[in-house]
Amino acid sequence: MRGPEAGPPQATEKRQRAERRGHFAEYLAAAWLMAKGYRVLAMRYRTKRGEIDLIIRKGDLVAFVEVKARRHEGAALDAVSYGAQHRIRAASEVWLSRRRDGGRLSYRYDVVAVLPGRLPRHFPDAF
Structure with a gap:
């Protein structure tokens, strides 16, 4: 029975x-x-403050990535609202604070658009 x-x-x-x-x-x-040379550190990282789809690293650069499956690139970028950006930033602060090297890492916020019939499109430093 359903609630x-x-x-x-x-x-x-x-x-x-x-x-x-x-x-x-x-x-x-x-x-x-x-395939582009990044290491995936975490998928669907959840905190009380927010969630991050992917956390990736290349050298001393960490990227907190929001993934959007949409029909068009513009729709994918538009789908990352200010509220979503705020939650991702808050979750990234938690992740960084839990790492010994968190204070020494460079970081950014990326978006990857997954589009039908095309390769994913990576937007570094999207917000």
Whole structure:
């Protein structure tokens, strides 16, 4: 039996499909970034303050990456709202504070757009 907060079955199925699509996009983005020479340090890093889809590193540079699966690049970039940026920045502060070398690392915030029928598009320093 479903609880009252679960919503109609169609909404739950739609949400589950979107979640699966998002996870698949994150794996594609991670593979693409590894091919570009980055190391994936974490996927779906969660804190009370926010979540980061991917944390990647190349040398002393760490990038906190938001992955968006959309039909167009512009839609992917537009989908990273100010609120989402704030939550990602807050979560990154937690991650950095938990690392011994956190104060010595350079970091930035990237977006990867996963588009149908195309290779992922990496936007370094997107926000």
